[in-house]
Amino acid sequence: MSFDWMQGTWLLGVDWLIRLAALFWIPSRTTPAAARSWLLLVGFVPLLGLPLYLLFGHPWLSRERVRRQANASEVIRVEQAGMTALRWTPPADTEAAEVAPLVERLGDFMPTRGNSVQLLDHYDASLKVLIADIDAARERVHLLYYLMFDDPVGDAIVASLIRAAARGVRCRVLLDAVGAKRGLRRYAQPLRDAGVTVHDMLPGGLRWRRSGRMDLRNHRKIAVFDTTVGYVGSQNLALPEFVPGFPNRELVARVEGPVVGHLQAVFASDWYIETGERLDVAVTYPVSDADIVTQLLPSGPAYPYENARDAVNSLIHVAQRKLVLTTPYFVPDDATLSALRIAALSGVDVQLILSESNNQRLTAWAQESYYDELLRCGVKIALYRPHFLHAKHLSVDEDIALIGSINLDIRSFALNAEIGMLCYDRGVVGRLREVEADYLADATVLSLEAWRARPGWRRAREGVARLADSFM
Template structure:
């Protein structure tokens, strides 16, 4: 019996290792970046017992059938949009579309596959109370349609306030759309969604496919946070829906985040970003409104959606282009700092050009592995000359880029591989000296509440801490 038991155990080990080797070959052939492929191959060959199950959930990042299907769906959507006489991004009237003088914005326009629009107004919304007070008031004032899309929605005080506002609008006969990510909202009770549906809200989960095999896939998350009111005003940024985003849940409280209110033709362009996701999930178009100028709007805006089906690596290239465009300064804030080689190289080149490079990250962790990797990258960046800071009062979740004195970029994308290549993200670039000055003032306050990262401190860390950070970095391409 003992002999048979050992034989059975040996066979199990052999099967696990062989399966790990097969999965490693699959990773080498399918993972999008060389760094990610190396991380998976090493992990699957050396530690198949620990990594086979995560690979089932996290692997197959960009499989060809999904990419092809997503692109086909979007092509179909725009054919239907054209039949309904709604302009595609490429055909927005010359009165609203502009040729930006900044080469960075022209590049982002091509990268985001949509025109730069003028005649916009943009307002900065700092932290949760300002953001959700404004959003809920805008929903209440809606007259035709309400679009709501979030990665995370909780059934708490804030989530219930949103639910009630949507039900009231639906009861008034408005078109109300609620799109949620099926992974991010895994804890959202079915009763919450049923209540919306019964009240006339059009509810839909975002999932890349309905096939059973991919129910085990947690990649390709829809990380966008978007609310659009009547096609003329939109809200984009870092907030999800939950009391923690109001700073009401320790130990991460107070929560530091930023949203923006966009009024004008850029809001209509943002409708199309939602329409792509909605059409992919339902095969139907939401109600779309024609682009309109904002009263007194003078700002240029560029919408940059990104996702795993993009022909280029839009998420990473957005940050690379913004950093390369900086002549005087580049300030960035992100909850996670796990840059790829392209972004790291751009930061080093900016330093060599004499650009002031300042990056703000959290001092508190919400995901241990990413936090450890972020800290190691922060120490290395500080050694290279980047002014790295950790935000002291609470958890920093905002995603903000400030380039020189004119360009500010705000949205949902983090400085990590998941946002670069896996998640569906949404960023808005603005060109306006007055608004950039407001963003600068906000960031000056944030940096004043932060501690500089001392690169020499790394050598004083305990051995286990340095080992943990180095191991976390090995998995950086797949975090």
């Protein structure tokens, strides 16, 4: 009995030691909101909560990766200094005059004129155009994607890369080690045998300590061909039904002009961060007669700030008339939630377009916990029905659009490497509004009264899921 008593006392002491250590340690290493979630978990199950926090609680990257990103950012800023003819200066007293300087300081890229932007809203057609551009490439093909599956789409992309390599095109492929695990397992060796260079990004296993926290991911979707064409958006390299029961709807921008060089620079930066190899990036790119102004916004834990969150919040704050946000995952932090509330209460027409179906159950429950507050302050919420709406974009008034891979959740803001492209152009915003109207035509519009009539057990489920927002 004495031994059992001593053992119980020892375990109780360890239990409380973990709780007290976490109380003083965790708040100093993470945001208050995230700290509350982790302290709650550690308080309930200390022996489980502490190991989980050590693995997933702090979005750390290796010092070498942070150093390489800083080096890449410096090169990008220096190279742009001599391109004054391409720089666009926004008119004073406009929304762009507030947003563009912030985005440049955060993500390094200046706004450039002389671009063309084609929005591709059809899944299969977008892939066909992408493969056609691979087949048309003469010097270089660079692909950077979060997800690639071993399915007919993967087969078609690989076949086009092998054809390109056979005619002497230099092909490089970067794929996220987790998101593209199936594609890497099936295609990496055949591609290498054909002369295509393939690297996985943020690898796990025994190599994870040389990269960063195990669940940090590169979520970007970028393609660059020669100096002529680039792609940025939400679409991965897989069939739309790669998650059974959730066929995806996406939005991709096919671009020409100086922005292609900027996409090339993002690819070269990620290549350097993963491999240590510095790629030669062409300095001059053909200017398009369309003369659309664009600006890239890369973000991720290698940067000093949460670029995506800060830029999105700035766009919300500058909106004066209409703001439309489309995202598959909506788990905002306090700053973003506050920005949306202020915009709606200030009289801005704020429309949030989400997917009625969702392949992430916990995320879906958590995002539902925000609906009551948003509806109460005047935010309109529409749930798109026909597909899993995986597109990620935002439009501000008639002048600014943001298109890319950025979700409106804490994971995209703090943990993933993401890419967005801002377009300061009424024509692009008008085209995007047509896409948004198409979503709304097939959507269920929520009302505050109907939402509050949901069962109590759903409210409880939403509240519990929301406590886990920092773990998503």
